[in-house]
Amino acid sequence: MESFFTFLEKRVDDCSSLLCIGLDPYVNDLSEPTAASARDFCLNLVKQTSRYAAAFKPNTAFFEVFGADGWTALKDVIDAIQEESNRMGSMIPVILDAKRGDIASTAEAYAKSAFETLGAHCITLSPYLGKDSIEPFIQKSEKGVFLLCKTSNPGSGDLQDVMVTMDNSPLTMEDNSSSIVHGPSSVPLYEHVAKLAQTWNTKNNIGLVVGATHIDATKRVRLAAPDLWFLAPGVGAQGGELESALKAGLRKDGKGMLLPVSRSIARAEKPGIAAAELRDQILAIRSSMIGHR
């Protein structure tokens, strides 16, 4: 069985796109506040944007809020993506944006919920509980995870930016003062997470969430995790700058970065055209980058 990221890369090639279409049926965007309306909102978006979708990313929160009916709607939406994929003859990965994180048998239940009950191919997870909380999700290489690393929100710095001391760093001596000895070198916590993820990724099924709103952080994470795919929210409604983000985060092969967009596409008069335009904009930037190498 192919790994999750081999599967994703096949789809990226098929549709020449790095766009991940977010399916966020935010209640204010719905014709009425019901699970049925949330489902229809997503089904319409899937139909209109599937040609340009390297992946679809439904966010569980906007379904959960409708209780059991919301979960039925979420399952319907994931099934519809499968049908659309079959129709097109190119499988589109479903990334469940759930940001789960729990331990032991609880983590196993979440993995089963995402991958078996719902039929998603990948899930977003919090790394805060450590590797054993990730294990149940990465046992099968064809199922993937994106670990939160550096998120796009203003408060992300509260934990993610704290400087942490790396155990194995050598003591360094300052040139201009023989009397001062510094301790081990420090990196932001998000960089520590990136390094852990790079190490843990033995089955080609771990990626990182790195906000496209943080260009410097994206550069640091790319250095720390040269091989990993990033899910990079913040382009579009959240105001990230597309070109700087791509330059900071794309791998040398012109891949490795999936750009989730939701409201800027969903609220467009013609979501399909908005998606096509953004896809082409990304391709143009990527071509100019590869051309300059």
Added chain:
Amino acid sequence: MESFFTFLEKRVDDCSSLLCIGLDPYVNDLSEPTAASARDFCLNLVKQTSRYAAAFKPNTAFFEVFGADGWTALKDVIDAIQEESNRMGSMIPVILDAKRGDIASTAEAYAKSAFETLGAHCITLSPYLGKDSIEPFIQKSEKGVFLLCKTSNPGSGDLQDVMVTMDNSPLTMEDNSSSIVHGPSSVPLYEHVAKLAQTWNTKNNIGLVVGATHIDATKRVRLAAPDLWFLAPGVGAQGGELESALKAGLRKDGKGMLLPVSRSIARAEKPGIAAAELRDQILAIRSSMIGHR
């Protein structure tokens, strides 16, 4: 309206208990692998243990795994706790063990899902995304959160134990060597989280998850967050030592620590008696501690 922890403390007084009964309908413990069976498992546990329950804690994972039917079962269980509370004339708080964590309108949707759709009083959250991801859950003082701080699992150290440099720490000079200057002092990440939570807790509705399996960490967190309630899993099936844990974590008023137990109670021949015995054991240890002050 009273704050969440005032509400919890009232219940703690009413039932003279610090036990939080976990409602974890783990599939292997069910008579059959269905949502109906999960619901019945929980309803039975609620009925048998309610007299000794300072709170009930259903874990969403074990319901989600059954899809929409699981969410209906979860809602039924929370409603049943409400009915049992009315019957006893003492409200029992419901802590939704969901370990959610997301930003902006997504966090708002999760808060609405937990507190309005499901009717829980409190939720467990990951702190990794920072304060703005917590805000939507703590706006109303009567609704509470427990933030993951130091969890009970073996892998918790991967992130939670990394040493972080506190910005505002003064440089310290070692007494026995005038030539060495240390950098700012370091604390484990979980202690940084505890300090943040203590600062953020302006409405008496933020607590911390601190595994009873980590006695030294519990002591450090108690020093860093002297006022906060801990949700301290690990007593019972996870092997935490009750007496050491209580000594490390209880506040001076003999409160401040809620002890979640699930399998050791649920798998007992008579869950009500098992709960009563554990409740009494905790009370005895607490009395001896207060007696020695």
